[in-house]
Amino acid sequence: MIRRILFVVLVLYIVVPLLMPIIFSFSVFWQDILPQGFTLRWYEAILTRPANYEALLVSLTVALGAVLLNGMIAVPAAYALNRAGPGWGRRLREGAVILPLLFPPLVVGTALLQAFTRPPLALTGTIWMVIIAHAILGFPFMFRIVLASFQTIDERTLSEAAASLGATFWQRMRYVLIPNVMPGILSGALLVFAISMGEFEVTSMVAGFTAQTLPLRLFQQIRNDMRIASAITAFLIYVSFLSFALMTYLGARMRRLRAS
């Protein structure tokens, strides 16, 4: 009985607040206990109003940029640290796990503002700054997942076997290692994408007027039109759920690969 009550309390605490903007986003208006009418007008407003549409495009560009940047940095970093010895290598691996907890996004934002406000690195206020910021925020998460993928395969034996057959370093990467850790890379990329799509705090510090993302637009809409704000919130929830579903699928695939 107590378990059931706890379960209901948990659902009320977590699920109900998440459902509210989804229900509101499909309603014509909501003033009494129940919402009234059904409409897709507020979703249409995301795509048709230039400010919302541009914010959506900026968000997608930034998220894809952050994923690409992380792919170029986190994958080689995970490969190198997987090869590193048990001493400083282990400490570095642990550091990468603790980093996101130790440095909150607010601190990252302040640091970026201080680092990128003076020439020749005066990037603050540009879309490049937002991409860099999101890539930094997503790095520890992608790194952890890709590192875990490298740890599930016998990377040294596979590399040595490929090398004995005459494969160069790049051929070993292209045809042997990367395909083996691809589920981990895709899973990490999805997580970075989801984090970037919903990121508000650092973005509000480093973005200028030309780099208004969807969460920044949402913040403005909370004060202007709660119904469009609900549609944007619901859209961001859908992105998170879709990413989570794909990550679960890729995780299951990784486990199957490990088992075989």
Place this chain on the structure above:
Amino acid sequence: MMGAFGTVLALVGMAKNLLSLQIYSHASESTYNLPQAGALAMVLIAITATGLALLSWGARRLARRRI
């Protein structure tokens, strides 16, 4: 959560005097003062690191007791 300010900002604006809101205010708002924001950020890191170190110490101690 020590550094979170987005939700607070959306719900109550700058009405509550949180450390995270102070850093945001010094880094981005009208009271622009980056060195002050940097100093407050260091305080935030120190508090977070102390909290994490205490949690880690507590977890290790509990694990030892169980053995």
